[in-house]
Amino acid sequence: MENNTNFEALSEALTHNFRNAWEALDESETKACFELSEKYKVFLDLGKTERESAREILKQAVSKGYKSVEDFISGKESLKAGSKVYAMNRDKSIILFVIGKKPLKEGMNVVGAHIDVPRIDLKPFPLYEESDMAFFKTHYYGGIKKYQWTAIPLALHGVVFNKHNEKIEVVIGEDDQDPVLAITDLLPHLAKDQTSKTLAEGIAGETLNVLVGNMPIGDDKTKNKVKLNVLKILDEKYGIKEEDFLSAEFEIVPAGKAKDLGFDRSMISAYGHDDRVCSYAGLASILELSDVEMTACAMFMDKEEVGSQGNTGSQSRYFENMVSELIALQEPNFSDLYIKRCISNTAVLSGDVGAAFDPNYAGAYDKSNSAHIGKGVQLVKYTGARGKSGCNDANAEFLGSVRKLFNDNNIVWQIGELGKVDQGGGGTIAYILANSNAEVVDCGVPVLSMHAPYEIVSKVDVYMTYKAYKAFLKR
Numbered sequence: 001m002e003n004n005t006n007f008e009a010l011s012e013a014l015t016h017n018f019r020n021a022w023e024a025l026d027e028s029e030t031k032a033c034f035e036l037s038e039k040y041k042v043f044l045d046l047g048k049t050e051r052e053s054a055r056e057i058l059k060q061a062v063s064k065g066y067k068s069v070e071d072f073i074s075g076k077e078s079l080k081a082g083s084k085v086y087a088m089n090r091d092k093s094i095i096l097f098v099i100g101k102k103p104l105k106e107g108m109n110v111v112g113a114h115i116d117v118p119r120i121d122l123k124p125f126p127l128y129e130e131s132d133m134a135f136f137k138t139h140y141y142g143g144i145k146k147y148q149w150t151a152i153p154l155a156l157h158g159v160v161f162n163k164h165n166e167k168i169e170v171v172i173g174e175d176d177q178d179p180v181l182a183i184t185d186l187l188p189h190l191a192k193d194q195t196s197k198t199l200a201e202g203i204a205g206e207t208l209n210v211l212v213g214n215m216p217i218g219d220d221k222t223k224n225k226v227k228l229n230v231l232k233i234l235d236e237k238y239g240i241k242e243e244d245f246l247s248a249e250f251e252i253v254p255a256g257k258a259k260d261l262g263f264d265r266s267m268i269s270a271y272g273h274d275d276r277v278c279s280y281a282g283l284a285s286i287l288e289l290s291d292v293e294m295t296a297c298a299m300f301m302d303k304e305e306v307g308s309q310g311n312t313g314s315q316s317r318y319f320e321n322m323v324s325e326l327i328a329l330q331e332p333n334f335s336d337l338y339i340k341r342c343i344s345n346t347a348v349l350s351g352d353v354g355a356a357f358d359p360n361y362a363g364a365y366d367k368s369n370s371a372h373i374g375k376g377v378q379l380v381k382y383t384g385a386r387g388k389s390g391c392n393d394a395n396a397e398f399l400g401s402v403r404k405l406f407n408d409n410n411i412v413w414q415i416g417e418l419g420k421v422d423q424g425g426g427g428t429i430a431y432i433l434a435n436s437n438a439e440v441v442d443c444g445v446p447v448l449s450m451h452a453p454y455e456i457v458s459k460v461d462v463y464m465t466y467k468a469y470k471a472f473l474k475r
Helices: 007-014 027-046 050-063 069-073 225-238 242-247 273-286 318-330 336-344 359-364 396-408 430-434 459-473
Strands: 084-089 093-098 108-114 119-130 133-141 154-161 167-172 210-213 248-254 259-261 267-270 295-301 347-350 377-380 413-415 439-444 455-458
Touching: 027 050, 027 267, 027 273, 027 459, 050 084, 050 093, 050 273, 050 295, 069 084, 069 318, 084 318, 093 273, 093 318, 108 273, 108 459, 119 210, 119 225, 119 242, 133 225, 133 248, 154 242, 210 225, 242 248, 267 459, 273 295, 273 439, 273 455, 273 459, 295 459, 318 336, 347 430, 347 459, 377 396, 377 459, 396 439, 396 459, 430 439, 439 459, 455 459
Parallel strands: 108 295, 108 347, 347 439, 377 413
Antiparallel strands: 084 093, 093 295, 119 133, 119 248, 133 210, 154 167, 154 248, 259 267, 267 455, 377 439
């Protein structure tokens, strides 16, 4: 009996391959993709710290008609469907709401991202002199490879409060006329002992001292002449004394602007894609919304890179408190039960980046279960480490509904894990709202060179993530 089965059609019907997102764009969408990326690069350059990012998000939100939650609590503004509300927490995290037609107790659609980034912080009493050079002592923040931070141009960003408790903002190293700072490395001619160590041991945390000066001031009786000259410069330009460092938050970040990468300009090389790329996609999407059935919310949180703890991190009660305030404005007979119902009926895309497959380090990945740059927004069912420890493992029902939403809206998406089993691991803020009974899945942009001073993303993945967040927030 002759077999007339069309195996090509059968294969097409039964198997699945993730698409190249560039091939899914027509001319108009390709233009929109590149335009979005230009705006994103500006966002990156304006926000190299969590404070700067929160301030830029606030600026853009206010320009689109957002009002402070305090205006609604005080009665200055009336909360109704279509109201646009922002809640700024200590200048380090910010939450945006578009109030829906349905009451808040029936739930929300939330995109949650974070705006803190791995970096190097100054110690509270940082400035010292050694061998006619002035240095800052530091303490790194988040998961970095310490050797990547040596011998590259660095900038200083931060805020300091003087003895009068006046706030002074400092940025040094970003303007073309500014000097830059640096962490030195050992020359290869003398690096026999250093290069015999592992990568993790080659540069010690206590040696990440930032070189800030070499010119002395004063006479033979003056002690620490180079340090004194640095203090004189800081005092003349900013009014900063050495004691003021004790009430300051200074961050060392890579100097320079976000740049297109590749001859085709299809990618972006920049500091802080993790997680400002998802933050920007969330911001761009919610700013375009005004009429939604369920309340739409975009969270931009601090402290994710160190566990989301503290009063500006996702583990604080701030988000829950702000939602409670809004529910109380809708419900004359407010009950704590309403906030519990709200969270239980809430759906969340935890907007965080994923690890993109890198063929140069293929041994760390399961290729068929890894995200690839240029193949769209990435869903991650679970993160965690080894036996999924510490993860939020998204329910199949919720993952299925998100999959359908993306397909119905022509959003190119893919799914992947964080590398091979037992290779390592990591986490996001997904588990935090899931612990309050919300439905949550990780969803974001795949990144190459994650946590390096300069990370890489594909512009088309940024665009598809923006489309995904917008479709989710207004569903």
